[in-house]
Amino acid sequence: xxxxxxxxxxxxxxxxxxxxxxxxxxxxxxxxxxxxxxxxxxxxxxxxxxxxxxxxxxxxxxxxxxxxxxxxxxxxxxxxxxxxxxxxxxxxxxxxxxxxxxxxxxxxxxxxxxxxxxxxxxxxxxxxxxxxxxxxxxxxxxxxxxxxxxxxxxxxxxxxxxxxxxxxxxxxxxxxxxxxxxxxxxxxxxxxxxxxxxxxxxxxxxxxxxxxxxxxxxxxxxxxxxxxxxxxxxxxxxxxxxxxxxxxxxxxxxxxxxxxxxxxxxxxxxxxxxxxxxxxxxxxxxxxxxxxxxxxxxxxxxxxxxxxxxxxxxxxxxxxxxxxxxxxxxxxxxxxxxxxxxxxxxxxxxxxxxxxxxxxxxxxxxxxxxxxxxxxxxxxxxxxxxxxxxxxxxxxxxxxxxxxxxxxxxxxxxxxxxxxxxxxxxxxxxxxxxxxxxxxxxxxxxxxxxxxxxxxxxxxxxxxxxxxxxxxxxxxxxxxxxxxxxxxxxxxxxxxxxxxxxxxxxxxxxxxxxxxxxxxxxxxxxxxxxxxxxxxxxxxxxxxxxxxxxxxxxxxxxxxxxxxxxxxxxxxxxxxxxxxxxxxxxxxxxxxxxxxxxxxxxxxxxxxxxxxxxxxxxxxxxxxxxxxxxxxxxxxxxxxxxxxxxxxxxxxxxxxxxxxxxxxxxxxxxxxxxxxxxxxxxxxxxxxxxxxxxxxxxxxxxxxxxxxxxxxxxxxxxxxxxxxxxxxxxxxxxxxxxxxxxxxxxxxxxxxxxxxxxxxxxxxxxxxxxxxxxxxxxxxxxxxxxxxxxxxxxxxxxxxxxxxxxxxxxxxxxxxxxxxxxxxxx
Numbered sequence: 010x011x012x013x014x015x016x017x018x019x020x021x022x023x024x025x026x027x028x029x030x031x032x033x034x035x036x037x038x039x040x041x042x043x044x045x046x047x048x049x050x051x052x053x054x055x056x057x058x059x060x061x062x063x064x065x066x067x068x069x070x071x072x073x074x075x076x077x078x079x080x081x082x083x084x085x086x087x088x089x090x091x092x093x094x095x096x097x098x099x100x101x102x103x104x105x106x107x108x109x110x111x112x113x114x115x116x117x118x119x120x121x122x123x124x125x126x127x128x129x130x131x132x133x134x135x136x137x138x139x140x141x142x143x144x145x146x147x148x149x150x151x152x153x154x155x156x157x158x159x160x161x162x163x164x165x166x167x168x169x170x171x172x173x174x175x176x177x178x179x180x181x182x183x184x185x186x187x188x189x190x191x192x193x194x195x196x197x198x199x200x201x202x203x204x205x206x207x208x209x210x211x212x213x214x215x216x217x218x219x220x221x222x223x224x225x226x227x228x229x230x231x232x233x234x235x236x237x238x239x240x241x242x243x244x245x246x247x248x249x250x251x252x253x254x255x256x257x258x259x260x261x262x263x264x265x266x267x268x269x270x271x272x273x274x275x276x277x278x279x280x281x282x283x284x285x286x287x288x289x290x291x292x293x294x295x296x297x298x299x300x301x302x303x304x305x306x307x308x309x310x311x312x313x314x315x316x317x318x319x320x321x322x323x324x325x326x327x328x329x330x331x332x333x334x335x336x337x338x339x340x341x342x343x344x345x346x347x348x349x350x351x352x353x354x355x356x357x358x359x360x361x362x363x364x365x366x367x368x369x370x371x372x373x374x375x376x377x378x379x380x381x382x383x384x385x386x387x388x389x390x391x392x393x394x395x396x397x398x399x400x401x402x403x404x405x406x407x408x409x410x411x412x413x414x415x416x417x418x419x420x421x422x423x424x425x426x427x428x429x430x431x432x433x434x435x436x437x438x439x440x441x442x443x444x445x446x447x448x449x450x451x452x453x454x455x456x457x458x459x460x461x462x463x464x465x466x467x468x469x470x471x472x473x474x475x476x477x478x479x480x481x482x483x484x485x486x487x488x489x490x491x492x493x494x495x496x497x498x499x500x501x502x503x504x505x506x507x508x509x510x511x512x513x514x515x516x517x518x519x520x521x522x523x524x525x526x527x528x529x530x531x532x533x534x535x536x537x538x539x540x541x542x543x544x545x546x547x548x549x550x551x552x553x554x555x556x557x558x559x560x561x562x563x564x565x566x567x568x569x570x571x572x573x574x575x576x577x578x579x580x581x582x583x584x585x586x587x588x589x590x591x592x593x594x595x596x597x598x599x600x601x602x603x604x605x606x607x608x609x610x611x612x613x614x615x616x617x618x619x620x621x622x623x624x625x626x627x628x629x630x631x632x633x634x635x636x637x638x639x640x641x642x643x644x645x646x647x648x649x650x651x652x653x654x655x656x657x658x659x660x661x662x663x664x665x666x667x668x669x670x671x672x673x674x675x676x677x678x679x680x681x682x683x684x685x686x687x688x689x690x691x692x693x694x695x696x697x698x699x700x701x702x703x704x705x706x707x708x709x710x711x712x713x714x715x716x717x718x719x720x721x722x723x724x725x726x727x728x729x730x731x732x733x734x735x736x737x738x739x740x741x742x743x744x745x746x747x748x749x750x751x752x753x754x755x756x757x758x759x760x761x762x763x764x765x766x767x768x769x770x771x772x773x774x775x776x777x778x779x780x781x782x783x784x785x786x787x788x789x790x791x792x793x794x795x796x797x798x799x800x801x802x803x804x805x806x807x808x809x810x811x812x813x814x815x816x817x818x819x820x821x822x823x824x825x826x827x828x829x830x831x832x833x834x835x
Contacts, residue, residue, distance in 0.1 A: 028043060028044055028046070029043055029044060029045050029046050029127055029128045029129075030043070030125055030126065030127045030128075031043065031094065031095070031096060031102075031125065031126040031127075032096065032125050033095065033096040033097075033122075033124075036093050036094060036095035036096075037052070037053065037054075037065075037093065037094040037095070038092075038093050039054045039063060039087075039090040039091065039092050039093070040054075040090070041053060042054075043128050044070055044128070045070070045128045045129055045130040045132070046129075046130055047130035048070055048071070048130075049069065049070060049071075049130045049131075049132065050067055050068065050069060050070055050078075050128060050129075050130065050131075050132045051067070051068055051069075051070040051073070051128075052065070052066070052067045052128050052134065053065070053066070054066075054087070054090070054092055055068075055077060057076060057180065057181045057182065057183060058076075058180055058181050058790055058793040059180075059181040059758075059790055059793070060181040060182065061088075062086035062087065062088065063086060063087035063088075063089070063090060063092055064077070064080050064081070064082055064083070064086055064087070064183060065080070065081040065082055065092065065094055065104055065113070066078075066079060066080045066081070066183075067079040067128065067132055067134060067148065069257070072257060072273055072280070074279075074280065075261075075271075075280060076177070076180070076183070077153075077183070078132060078153070078155040078157060078259065078261075079132070079134070079148050079152065079153045079155065080153045080183045081094075081104060081113050081148075082104050082112050082113040083153065083183050083184050083185060084184050084185065085112040085113060087104075087106055087112065089106075089107065091106055091107030092104055092105070092106060092112075093105045096124055096125070096126065097111075097114070098122060099120055099122065100117070100120030100121045100122050100123070100124035100136075100138075100145075101114050101115045101116065101117055101120050101124075101136075101146075102114065102115040102126055102134075102136055102146070103115070115136055115146045117136065117145050117146045119145060120136070120138075120145055120146075121138050121140075123138065123139045123140055124136055124137065124138055124139060124145070125137060125139050131149075131157065131158065131159055131160075132148075132157045132160075133147055133148055133149045133157075133160070134147065134148040135147045135148075149161065150172055151172075152172070152173075152174040153174060153175070153177075153183065154174055154175060154176050154177055154183075154186075154261055154262045155174065155259050155260065155261045155262075156174055156250060156259060156260040156261075157259045158250060158258055158259065159249055159250075160249060160250075161247045161248060161249040162174060162190075162191055162192065162247075162248055163192065163245050163246060163247045163248065164191060164192040164193065164194060164245070164246050165243065165244055165245040165246075166194045166244045166245075166246065167243070167244040168244075170245075171191050171192075172191070173189050173190055173191030173192075174189070174190055174191075174262055175188065175189040175190075175262065176188040176189070176262045176263060176264050176266065177264055178264065179264055179790075180264065180789065180790045180791055181790065186264055187206050187207050187266070188204055188205065188206055188211065188262055188263075188264075188265075188266040189204070189205050189262075190202065190203065190204045190205070190262055190268060191203065191205075192238075192246050192248055194246055195369065195370065199216045199217075199370050199371075199372060199410065199413065200216065200217045200238060200246055201213055201214060201215065201216060201217070201224075201368075202214040202217075202222070202248065204262070204266055204268065204286065204287075206266055210294040210295070210368070210421075211266050211293065211294050212266070212268075212286055212287055212292055212293065212294055213294055213368060213421055214286075215365055215366060216366065216370060216407075216410055216413070217238050217410075218407050218408075218409025218410040221236065223365075223366065223407055223409075223410065223428075223429060223430055224365045224366070224429075225428075226363075226425050226426075226427050226428025226429060227284070227428070236248070236249075236250055237249050237250070257272060257273035258270070258271070258272045258273075258283075259271055266287065267285050267286055267287045268285065268286040268287075269282050269284075269285050269286075270282065270283040270284040270285070271283070288305075289305035289310075290303070290305065290310060290569075290570075290571065291303035291304065291305045291310055291423050291424075292423070294368075294421050295331065295420050295421050296310070296311065296330065296331075296421075297310075297311035297312075297330045297331075297333070297422070298311075298320075298330050298331045298332055298333025298334065298420070299333035299334065299418035299419065299420050300313060300314050300317045300333055300334040300335065300336070300418065300419050300420075301313055301314070301317075301330055301333050301334050301422070302314055302361070302364070302422040302423065302424055303422065303423045303424065304423070304424035305569065306424075306426065306635075307424075308502075308566065308569055308575075309328065309330075309569070309575070310569055311325075311330040313334035314334065314361070314419065314422070314434050315359040315361070315434055315436060315440070316336060316337055316338065316359065316434060316436035316437070316440045317334035317335060317336055317337060318334060318335065318337045319332070319333075319334055319335075320332045320333050320334055320335045322538060323538065323539045323540065326538060326540040327540060327541075327591070328575065328591065333418075333420075337440070338436070338437040338439050338440055339437065340356050340435065340436075340437050341356065341437055341438065342355050342356040342396075342399075342438075343356075343399030355396070355438060356396065356435055356436065356437055356438060357435075357436060357438060357440075357441040358392065358395075358396075358404075358433035358434060358435055358436070359433070359434050359436055359440070359441075360431055360432075360433055361424075361431065361432045361433075361434065362429075362431050363424065363425045363426070363427060363428060363429040363430075363431075364405075364422060364423065364424060364425065364429045364430060364431070364432040365421070365422060365423035365424075365425060365429055366405050366413060366422070366429075366430060366432055367403070367415055367419040367420055367421055367422050367432075368420050368421045369415065369417055369420075370405075370413040370414070370415060371413065371414050371415065371416065372410075372411065372412065372413065372414075387406075388406045390412065391404045391405075391406045391412035391413075391414070392404065392433065394412065394414070395414050395433075395435065396435075398414070398416070400416040401414045401415070401416055401435065402415055402416065402419065402434070402435045403415040403419055403432060403433060403434050403435060404433050405430050405431065405432045405433065406430070406431070407430050419434075460504075502562065502566045502576070502578055502579060503577065503578035503579075503589075504578060504579065504580065504581075505578050505579070505580040505587070505589055506580065506582060507580060507582045507585050507587075509536070509537075510534065510544050510580055510587060510589070512537075513534030513535055513536050513537075513542065513544070514532040514533070514534040514544055517530075517532055517544075517546065518532075521533045521534065523543060523596065524596075524597075528545055528547060528548070528660075528662055529545065529546050529547045529548030530545075530546055530548065531543055531544065531545045531546070532544045532546065533592060534592075541592035541594075542577060542589050542590065542591065542592050543589070543590045543591070543592045543593065544587055544588070544589055544590075545587060545588045545589075545590065546585075546586075546587045547585075547586040547587065558586045558588070558662070562576075562579055562588070568629070568630070568634055568636070568638070570625075570626055570629040570634070571622075571625075571655070571657075572622045572623065572625050572626030572629070572655070572656055572657055572658060573626050573629065573630075573657055573658050573659075574590055574591060574593065574649055574657040574658065574659040575590065575591040575657075576588060576589070576590055577589045577590060577591060590659070593649035593650060593651055593657065593659075594651070594652050595649075595650035595651065595652065595654060596649065596650065597645065597646050597647070597648060597649055597650070597659075598619065598645045598646075598648040598649075598650060598656065598712075599644075599645035599646045599648075599717075601650065601654075602645055602711065602712060602715060603645075603715070603716075603717055608715055608748075608750060609750055610654075611654070611750070611751075612750070612751060613751040613753065613756045613759075613760065615654050616712050616713070616751060617759070617763070618654070618655070618656075619648070619650075619654070619655075619656045619712065620709060620712055620763065620788065621785070621788065621789075622655055622656040622657075623643075623648060623656050623658065623705065623708065624705070624781060624784060624785045624788065625785070626656070626657070626658040627640070627643075627658070627701055627702075627705060627781045628781045628782055628785060630658075630664075630701075631698045631701070631780070631781050632781070632782065636666050637666065638661070638664050638665070638666060639664065639665045639696060639697065639698055639700060639701055640658065640661065640663070640664050640701050640704075641663045641664060641665060641690075641696060641700065641701070642660055642662075642663045642664075642682060642685075642704075643658070643685060643701055643704035643705060643708060644682050644685045644704065644707075644708060645708060645711060645712075645717075646682075647659050647660045648708070665696070683719075684707065684717075684718040684719050684729065685703075685704040685707050685708070685718070686700070686703070686704070687699065687700045687703035687704070687775065687802070688703075688773055688802040689774075689775055697775060698780060698781065699775035699776075699778045699780070700775070701781070702770050702778045702779065702780065702781060702784065703770060703771055703772075703775075703778060703802070705770055705781070705784070706766075706767045706768070706769070706770025706771035706778075707730070707731065707767075707770075707771060709763060709764075709766065709767035709770065710730055710731065710734055710746075710764065710767040710768075710771070711730065713746065713747060713748065713751075713760060713763055713764055713767065714730065714734075714746050714747065714748055715748030715750065715751075716730060716748075717730070718730040718731070731771050731801040731802070732801070733746070734746050734764065734767075734768060734801070735768070735800060735801050738768065738798070743761060743764055744757065744761070746764060747760055747761075747764075762787075762788075762790070762795070763788060765795050765798065766784060766787045766788055766795065768798035768801060769784075769787075769795065769796065769798050770784060771801040771802060772798065772799055772801060772802070773799070773800065773801065773802040777799060
């Protein structure tokens with residue numbers, strides 16, 4: 010008995026030691042796994058969402074809602090569950106399939122037969138020689154899409170060897186995707202971290218100044234202690250992170266090219282996002298082209314540097330900024346010196362504050378003294394050095410980095426609200442004629458202020474009259490309040506006069522009319538510089554007026570997003586009120602979707618791109634914009650398409666601005682389009698972001714089916730599109746809803762998932778509908794398991810209205826091809 014107990018103890022001890030270790034005689038089969046000693050990480054075989062392929066991966070043991078943080082056989086998946094991880098005869102870690110073929114190997118050339126592998130509590134899988142304990146390979150040197158704490162990625166400037174992490178191709182495919190991130194040393198003292206898309210720069214962190222990056226303002230605060238960038242003696246730069254306040258912290262690269270800093274929120278018992286790299290369009294590399302600067306807080310977001318002008322004015326005005334800018338006045342100082350003529354007027358510098366410095370910086374040479382200056386870390390020294398170099402076109406100074414200069418095109422410049430450094434742009438002397446500039450500025454400023462004061466006083470008077478009128482009618486609830494109205498800055502929005510817009514539209518000729526909405530007619534126009542615009546003119550017969558006009562100015566003038574239509578300016582003269590938008594050559598989505606000829610141009614990929622774009626636009630309105638906006642009239646007629654069929658949400662006359670502490674509101678004045686309004690809004694006047702989600706769900710089902718929600722009104726079954734979809738869902742025949750034009754077997758599962766999401770969006774009760782961010786995650790399969798939808802709202806036709814009520818509703822409501830619509834609450 011004692012011998013048996015002794016053998017059992019030895020077996021248990023050996024088994025315990027093998028919990029986190031692999032030996033040649035202890036392989037891991039597909040159903041097996043190992044767990045790190047502290048229980049933090051787990052390793053085994055898994056299948057990604059919506060995939061049957063098998064991969065070996067490492068993931069958080071107890072917080073396993075995320076995909077695997079490391080994947081071994083990314084490029085060679087197993088097709089069945091026959092996979093085995095073992096140590097080969099030469100001492101390498103290998104993955105074998107059922108035919109004993111090697112699908113993946115640690116591929117160590119100096120490995121020995123007597124090796125073992127161990128999963129550490131840091132998430133690092135190490136391969137070591139059993140006799141000496143020497144580590145010969147580790148997973149931290151071969152990352153997937155995740156940078157765990159204390160993991161390093163590195164670059165050797167001399168040999169070009171790199172350790173970088175790369176995105177998955179899709180949530181169901183961990184093979185190497187389009188995006189990767191790593192270190193890019195440009196000079197000995199200037200090191201950048203990049204995100205590359207298919208090998209080209211997509212995002213840049215900015216130079217490292219020994220403690221943080223001067224390209225990320227917030228890194229000077231909570232992130233400083235977590236980052237470390239070092240250089241070895243052999244010229245290898247190593248970057249690592251260690252966020253000390255939370256052990257469950259990592260960076261992950263998404264399939265869209267963003268880097269997220271995730272942490273475990275113990276209060277919410279869920280993963281949260283602490284930071285992300287690509288916050289706005291300005292974070293995309295070179296958004297404004299050469300010699301352009303990007304400011305996400307301005308409209309438009311791109312402008313030329315001082316002393317420069319657009320290279321292609323027509324394209325620039327259209328919002329295509331990648332062509333960049335060119336110098337307005339040629340530099341003269343070096344040209345004069347080279348011709349041996351005495352310099353009279355020297356070049357100078359214009360200062361830009363709180364900037365992300367351009368790419369391709371050089372370190373200025375160090376001197377012990379120059380012109381009486383004893384330190385190289387001096388802005389005057391930087392200035393003089395740049396001025397004496399005819400190739401130098403800009404310089405900047407940072408206490409950690411020292412002097413930086415630029416001799417080639419300045420690209421990827423961004424204006425920060427705080428942080429960054431001061432950037433000095435070299436310009437010709439004529440650009441520095443301060444007296445002339447100040448005089449002209451004062452004159453123009455005085456005229457401009459006078460005009461703005463006059464216009465604002467007229468608008469305030471009209472608004473006051475409008476408020477009195479609505480009060481007398483018992484319409485105390487307004488679309489916007491005085492706080493919102495105060496946010497209108499006419500100075501920031503170009504003003505057009507009636508004559509200019511009349512000339513642009515050929516005196517509002519009928520041949521230039523694009524459509525007619527509740528607001529009034531919309532005309533196509535061409536400005537004097539060749540830019541095409543859409544002019545929306547308030548009709549005197551319209552039921553809408555100053556309130557809707559000002560509401561749209563308040564809302565859209567503050568918004569900048571690729572999926573929102575861009576407001577270029579407005580016109581208020583006498584009784585004329587007009588809005589000037591960017592021109593969308595393909596008009597609205599309904600013109601394509603419900604046209605038997607044009608709908609063939611919308612294949613599944615284009616339709617999904619439109620769905621995703623509308624979702625991104627809504628997410629910006631609800632969560633990411635400076636103002637929190639509820640659109641209240643989302644429909645196919647209000648989705649405009651550019652020349653590439655990219656969607657842009659339009660018509661913000663009915664939008665509502667929410668304060669940060671508001672999540673819903675009530676109104677006595679119900680606005681919108683019949684068929685797209687949520688039940689709580691149409692019947693009770695209550696609206697929230699879930700109201701827009703309902704409209705998005707209807708629109709989603711229209712896009713997938715190719716049919717209007719209203720196209721069922723004359724069917725004998727008395728069903729709306731929502732009712733028809735619900736009937737097919739209950740009959741397990743939802744495939745019949747799919748538009749035959751896009752119904753291909755290879756896309757069917759993806760389309761069915763979108764229909765499922767659409768039904769979740771049109772639930773009768775707002776609490777049952779997901780928010781927009783969750784909707785997008787569902788569409789992109791970041792959320793795998795979808796809840797079962799309940800019965801949608803409005804599945805039966807409302808037939809209780811008499812003829813008179815029906816006729817009145819036709820006058821007050823618009824069908825889907827108008828711009829703005831209104832329903833008066835009953």
